[in-house]
Amino acid sequence: MPATSRAQVPAAERAYVLTKSLILSGQLPGGTLISEGEIAERTELSRTPVREAFLRLQAEDLLRLFPKRGAVVVPVAPGEAEDVLELREALEGAAVRRIARREEPLDDVVPVLAGLVDAQREPARTGDVVTFAEADTAFHRGIVAASGNALAERIYDTLADRQRRMVVQAVRPRPNLLDVLVEEHTALLDRIAARDADGFAETLRAHLDATHRTMTGR
Template sequence: MTPIQLGAADRAYRLTKELVLTGELPGGHLFSEGEIAGRLGVSRTPVREAFLRLQVEGLLNLIPKRGAVVVPVLPGEAEDVLDAREAVEAAAVQRLGRRPDLVPGALERLRAVLEAQRAHAEAGDLAAFVESDGRFHRTIVATGGNAVLLDFYATLADRQRRMNLHALSPIPARLPEIAEEHAALVAIIESGDFGAFAPALRAHLDRVHRR
């Protein structure tokens, strides 16, 4: 494959993945290579390569001679992702509690993300809010200083973003409330009551995703 084709395949991959993660191509939607090729002004060959990559990632199911179907987020998969997030974030905070020297820096980083998230909520910018939501929770994991946990958590990023957009799109008025729930999580870390973090995180995720 030539460099030009590789570039086209990468662009097709990025565009299609973005359309799936943002819900512009919703779960169960059937679409063709030609639709993406037409948007990018490329042939179907690099789009086919992009579709294959996305099938490996579990976002598309390919149907010969018809195109691709967006794989929906199934209830069982969503619950699995939430359970994994709870376990990783709670473990990170417990480790942070064993390293009090790391707490001031952790609070500074979390408050910076929270400030940006509050601004996005006030502006009603859902896409930016969701991005900052993911950054807030990744920062929680990062503050614990466990590289293995952080690497694992990164594998959940695409599912997390897709689930957040799905959960928050119908309730844009709740964005400021969700930002304040994040502020409450930060307050728990600041208080030093690290055992209270896991149930508070669980309640937060329940309200956003399991309502």
């Protein structure tokens, strides 16, 4: 980040963005103990803005603070992961049912979603798990956005951080899964293009089962 840009970003925001990025990317896995001093050193900041950032991340359930000891990265609990998956199935399934009912052609939906699938191919090829997780989240969010239900879109956005973290956690130990996920996303897109809401729901369930539920044994 250029010096002029860094100066314009509040110190606490810089500490927050860096720490959150380390958590969501899996560089700080669940259960990791971190200190204010460690983040202060990375960001070249004092501990005061780092403390503010830690408090903010604790409010988001990403950190648990322990006075005079530091903070522990909160793992994604199996029960919470299942909650996220169930919400995703409900929101994405409802979105595709609404899309399928449209009388007009899906010319403003399918090409956009196809572009979001294409954006996954390069990180899948290079094994860039973090970038792939962002592209994965963008595709699934794009499905909900395409339905035109603004309320559902806002609710879905609250899952974004957990969704990205879960993708990184699922894919990092299984890098060969990246190409498989691109093909599964293509299959989901085909169901949308065919206005096959029931088929989409079945394909999405299988997709989430294979990617996430196999990791937790659910």
